[in-house]
Amino acid sequence: MSRYQVDKLLRDIRRDNQLAVRFRDDIDSVLSNYKLEAEERELLKRWEIRKLYDRGVNPLLLLLAHGAAGKQMGDYGTAMNPRNVQGGE
Template identity: 40%
Template sequence: MSRYATSHLMWEVTRDGELAERFRTDPDAVLDGRELTEQERTALAEADVRALFEFGIHPFVLYHFALRLAGSFSMPFVQQYIGRLQGLTIGDLET
């Protein structure tokens, strides 16, 4: 797995509104040509924050990626985000 390639793509989506919109509408087109495993591609395309966390993506990058895809901060976003990560412990994060 390429944690760097996954994190880098997520950071790009977070920083670039146009790329984020393309990712929302056609994630496969944005993911094409990137050095990612099939597991990473699937987790990214589905914005599966739990899987991405388990891959070792830094929580800061993960949160901002999910927030960008959600469009804006809201309590329903926070509840959904926390719900997806429920049951994980900090020991699940590699540093």
């Protein structure tokens, strides 16, 4: 996993409102600007933040990007709870 590229993307969508809007509206065009593996692209497209975290993505960046990605902040805790992930403990 190219964690640096995922972290960079998350940081970028948090810092750049126009990029965040593009991420929400046309995610494929945004993802094409980053050197991501196919699995990373799919996890980002499905916004599987717990699986990204389990693969070493920075949790603070995930939290900050969650809102920028148009997700409800209340859903963050639910998504990060390993019991809510298929195959979780």
